[in-house]
Amino acid sequence: MANELRFDGRVAIVTGAGNGLGRAHALLLASRGAKVVVNDLGGGRHGGGTSSEAADKVVAEIKAAGGEAVANYDSVEQGSRIVQSALDAFGRIDIVVNNAGILRDVTFHKMTEEDWELIYRVHVLGSFRVTHAAWPHMRDQGYGRIIFTSSAAGIYGNFGQANYSMAKLGIVGLSNTLALEGKKKNVLVNTIAPLAGSRLTETVLPKELIDALKPEYVSPLVAYLCHESSSETGGLFEVGGGFFAKLRWERAEGKTVRLGRGIKVEDLQKDWNKVAGFDTTTHPAEINQSMGPVMANVQAGPAKG
Numbered sequence: 001m002a003n004e005l006r007f008d009g010r011v012a013i014v015t016g017a018g019n020g021l022g023r024a025h026a027l028l029l030a031s032r033g034a035k036v037v038v039n040d041l042g043g044g045r046h047g048g049g050t051s052s053e054a055a056d057k058v059v060a061e062i063k064a065a066g067g068e069a070v071a072n073y074d075s076v077e078q079g080s081r082i083v084q085s086a087l088d089a090f091g092r093i094d095i096v097v098n099n100a101g102i103l104r105d106v107t108f109h110k111m112t113e114e115d116w117e118l119i120y121r122v123h124v125l126g127s128f129r130v131t132h133a134a135w136p137h138m139r140d141q142g143y144g145r146i147i148f149t150s151s152a153a154g155i156y157g158n159f160g161q162a163n164y165s166m167a168k169l170g171i172v173g174l175s176n177t178l179a180l181e182g183k184k185k186n187v188l189v190n191t192i193a194p195l196a197g198s199r200l201t202e203t204v205l206p207k208e209l210i211d212a213l214k215p216e217y218v219s220p221l222v223a224y225l226c227h228e229s230s231s232e233t234g235g236l237f238e239v240g241g242g243f244f245a246k247l248r249w250e251r252a253e254g255k256t257v258r259l260g261r262g263i264k265v266e267d268l269q270k271d272w273n274k275v276a277g278f279d280t281t282t283h284p285a286e287i288n289q290s291m292g293p294v295m296a297n298v299q300a301g302p303a304k305g
């Protein structure tokens, strides 16, 4: 293909690449010329056990197709070891796809601190450690592409997933700030909220959907965002089953009460539709826009009379 987007000379880490989405991302990037570190500790769906088999199988698939890859079996909690694998094998790191993940679904009243902690460690701390180890290399070379993996469960909430929702929306906050800090150094950071049939979803989705929602339908977005031609950063995208869409915040028109005379509970009751209705809206995209109406009201000063 004449205009094929290629990754020749680029080195990518894909975490949790032994199965599901990570495997599909790794295969696609490798098929386009990237050298890939296939990370997977080969544990179970709930985080138990380890095995080198999952990562080895994907490395073998990549090599059989003529690509370059090495396996790494560390947990993402040992993020710096994974980055070191990339440096040892290929001498640089250009792309990090934070994908590794597990579930510990349980309703909040039955959730233990261990359920909470484990999900935090794999998703949030793991994404932090891998990214934090790669970050200085990307800054120094003036190039980097980072993907975080969130979930609709974090964005909208999902019954029985308080721990997972916390972790998945925490990742969006991390991504938002890294996008700001990385931009000047051409380190671009985006987050996907995927939907795909995998080991993780096979117990919660019907079989027809699992078969229909192929992980490889998600990977083209990951590859696009990781390509040097993309300038997208700070985005959050819903993706799956052939659907691709960016999300943003929407804010109600809002009610402004002039300062100086106190604010009554009844002021809010009277104008609740302005506070919480979405007939008239704005889309604040950065913190200064968020603060705009507050600052304007402070500057307007106290109400006269």
Ligand code: NAD
Binding pocket: 015, 016, 017, 018, 019, 020, 021, 022, 039, 040, 041, 042, 043, 044, 045, 047, 054, 074, 075, 076, 077, 099, 100, 101, 102, 122, 126, 149, 150, 151, 152, 193, 194, 195, 196, 197, 198, 199, 200, 201
């Ligand atoms: P999957 O279970 O098929 O694959 C996840 C892989 O991560 C597994 O191979 C597992 O061994 C590996 N892994 C788990 N803990 C690890 C650790 N500590 N270190 C290294 N590797 C580890 O699941 P999937 O559906 O492909 O999920 C991939 C990511 O997408 C996860 O972050 C998940 O939360 C997210 N996600 C998936 C869906 C979906 O519909 N499948 C929806 C929303 C979010």
